[in-house]
Amino acid sequence: MNTKQAIVNRRSVKHYDPEHQMTDAEITELMEHVxxxxxxxxLQHWRFIHVVDKEKREQIKQASWGQSQVADASALFVVCADLNAWEKDPQRYWRNAPKEVQDFMLPSIEGYYTNHHQGMRDECFRSASLASMTLMLMAKEMGYDSCPMDGFDFDKVARLIDLPHDHIIVMMITVGKKIQDARPRAGQLALSEVLFTDSF
Incomplete structure (x- = not known):
């Protein structure tokens, strides 16, 4: 499937075959691309919890107001982000870059994030959201459907996955084999309503 097809065909699927399982190799292939x-x-702020334990999946389902996709999907990912990734051995993010690039980037990271708490949070959401879209498009390429979720109790799920104090949950994503198509698109806005040139 090419990129255009994946974008058009990706839908938020909520009903999955509970008997289907993804292999470890498939999970690895998926996440190596993500x-x-x-x-x-x-900074690669993202952190992904692949929830395999059936009891934990059931607990997360209850924290998601009983949405069956949480338990029935072949895979459940809790997409998180590390708010303080910028100060955790930052040279590792640029270890393969030329020294002059490292000498510029490492002070820039420190200068941008020090005492810039809103910036930390904003960048975590941006980075994790980009990775989440990659996850869903790659899943489609592999013949799977997916659904991004924010319909759950974030605090309860955080406790269930032992979320570190300096991390945040961005969303959850289910991946699996659909048994029911997504509903028709509810109402796309016209391109002219959302795309402008130079200014509003």
Whole structure:
């Protein structure tokens, strides 16, 4: 499937075959592509919890107001982000870059993020969201459907996955084999309503 097809055909599927399982190799292939997503300062803020344990999946389902996709999908990912990734051994993000690039980037990272708490949070959401879209498009390429979710109790899920204090949950994503098509698109806005040239 080419990129255009994946974009057009990707839909938010909520009903999955509970008997289908993804192999470890498929999960690895999926996520090896996800982590190629772009990210601010190459910080790779994203952290992904692949929830396999059936009891934990059921608990997360209850924290998601009983949405069956949480338990029935072949895979459930809780997409998180590390708010303090910028100060955790930052040279590793640029270890393969020329020294002159490292000498510029490392002070730039420190200068941008120090005492810039809103910037930390904003960049985490941007980076994790870019990775989430990559995850869903790659899943489609692999013959799977997916659904991004924010319909859950974030605090309860955070406790269930032992979320570190300096991390945030951005969304959850289910991946699997659909047993029911997504509903027709509800109402796309006209391009003229959302695309402008030079200014509003």
């Amino acid at each position: 982590i190629l997503s772009p990210t601010a300062f190459n």
